[in-house]
Amino acid sequence: MDVAKALTIAGSDSGGGAGIQADLKTFQELDVFGTSALTAVTAQNTLGVQGVYPLSVDAVKEQIQSVGTDIAPGALKTGMLFSSEIIRTVSDMIQEFQWEKLVVDPVMIAKGGSALLQKEAIKCLKKNLIPLAYCITPNLPEAEEIVGFSITNREQQELAAQSIYKMGAKHVVIKGGHGDGEQATDLLYDGEDFHFFTASRIQTKHTHGTGCTYSAAITAELAKGRPIYDAVSTAKSFIQDAIENQLGIGAGHGPTNHWAYQKRKANQQISF
Ligand SMILES: Nc1ncnc2c1ncn2[C@@H]1O[C@H](COP(=O)(O)OP(=O)(O)O)[C@@H](O)[C@H]1O
Ligand SMILES: Cc1ncc(COP(=O)(O)OP(=O)(O)O)c(N)n1
Numbered sequence: 001m002d003v004a005k006a007l008t009i010a011g012s013d014s015g016g017g018a019g020i021q022a023d024l025k026t027f028q029e030l031d032v033f034g035t036s037a038l039t040a041v042t043a044q045n046t047l048g049v050q051g052v053y054p055l056s057v058d059a060v061k062e063q064i065q066s067v068g069t070d071i072a073p074g075a076l077k078t079g080m081l082f083s084s085e086i087i088r089t090v091s092d093m094i095q096e097f098q099w100e101k102l103v104v105d106p107v108m109i110a111k112g113g114s115a116l117l118q119k120e121a122i123k124c125l126k127k128n129l130i131p132l133a134y135c136i137t138p139n140l141p142e143a144e145e146i147v148g149f150s151i152t153n154r155e156q157q158e159l160a161a162q163s164i165y166k167m168g169a170k171h172v173v174i175k176g177g178h179g180d181g182e183q184a185t186d187l188l189y190d191g192e193d194f195h196f197f198t199a200s201r202i203q204t205k206h207t208h209g210t211g212c213t214y215s216a217a218i219t220a221e222l223a224k225g226r227p228i229y230d231a232v233s234t235a236k237s238f239i240q241d242a243i244e245n246q247l248g249i250g251a252g253h254g255p256t257n258h259w260a261y262q263k264r265k266a267n268q269q270i271s272f
Contacts, residue, residue: 003033004031004032004033004223005034005072005073005074006032006034006076006216007068007077008020008023008024008027008034008037008076008077008078008219009036009039009064009076009078009079009090010023010039010077010078010080011038011039011042011052011079011080011082011107011116012040013044013209015044015045015046015250015255016255017208017249017254017256018079018208018209019042019044019079019080019209019212020036020038022213022216022255022256023077023079023212023215024036025259026212026213026216026238026258027220029259029260029262030224030234030238031220031224031262033071035067035073036063036067037063038055039055039080039081040052040053040054040080040116042116044110045250046249046250046255047253048110048112048113048114049114049116052082054082054083054086055086057089060089060090061089061093064090064097068093068096068099073223074225075102075103075222076101076219077104077105077215077216077218077219078104078129079107080107080116081107081121081129082117082121083117083121084118084120084121084123084124087121087128087129090129091128091129091132100134101134102132103133103134103135103137103215103219104129104130104133104137106129106130106137106142107211107212108122109141111207111208122145122146125146126146130146130164130167130169131167131168132168133169133170134170134171134228135169135170135171135222135228136164136169136171137173137175137214137215137218138164138172138173138174139174140176140177141178143157143161143174144160146160146163146164147159147163147164157174157176157187158187158189158194160174161174161187161194165189165191171190172187172188172189173188173218173232174186174187174189175214177210181201182200182201183199183201184198184199184201185198186198186232188228188232195232197233197236199240202240202243204243204246205252205253205254206246206253206254207243207256208252209255209256210239210242213238213256214235214236214238214239215235217231217235218231218232237265238261241257241261241265242256242261243257245257245259247259
């Protein structure tokens with residue numbers, strides 16, 4: 001059986017809502033075989049992050065080597081990378097394997113405020129990883145950090161996308177989850193045109209792991225050979241459904257639902 005394969009290079013979320021766990025569940029739900037390279041272990045639940053334990057550079061390198069030399073992924077994504085040294089290792093390995101369909105989710109801070117990327121590593125991310133990105137998916141605060149100006153309206157969102165594109169990313173998706181208003185609108189810039197992906201903003205606190213899930217869905221679709229516009233469109237539908245059908249797990253910000261998207265879609269319960 002010819003199955004699409006994807007790799008996630010990210011941190012572990014013991015609570016199962018974000019990180020590697022969200023990525024692998026999303027790959028599976030979208031019929032893609034998932035592989036992983038762990039960068040850090042977090043002790044985490046719906047209430048926040050209780051501990052962060054980065055892995056050694058050698059451990060990260062060897063995992064990527066093991067996957068890369070045996071199971072060629074059609075696409076890959078990065079999530080929590082934590083430090084400059086891990087970023088440099090990951091970017092070296094991506095170049096060594098000449099992987100092109102790279103989705104960079106520039107994870108910086110978890111919902112409760114814990115740092116998942118050291119502040120001094122942002123420069124390294126811009127220099128070493130953004131130029132390799134086929135697609136980058138910052139949320140609004142991450143985009144502001146990368147471009148160095150605040151984004152409070154559509155025009156600034158477009159300027160930020162153009163600025164990140166100039167840093168070398170081939171496609172820039174600036175997510176609108178942290179905005180306000182009735183719609184959650186994401187912008188895709190491909191160097192020529194702006195495309196907008198809009199869905200109703202759902203009033204809920206259960207949005208833990210939305211960014212990981214969304215970038216994993218884009219990666220899964222790219223791994224199947226889908227064009228970027230279709231990949232983002234499917235990811236938007238997937239995340240909307242996952243937020244709508246959240247499972248009410250935990251006492252804090254509960255995770256989205258990576259389960260049974262296909263089933264609900266087949267039963268036409270998905271309207272978006
Ligand atoms: N309350 C919400 N209702 C609908 N869509 C949302 C909501 N919150 C986030 N999203 C969507 O989830 C995806 C991830 O965005 P975001 O939450 O901004 O990422 P992150 O988890 O990195 O902060 C985007 O498509 C965004 O528009
Ligand atoms: C291990 C790990 N990786 C990434 C995140 C951030 O996930 P995200 O999808 O941005 O969701 P929130 O943290 O905003 O809920 C994480 N928390 N843990």
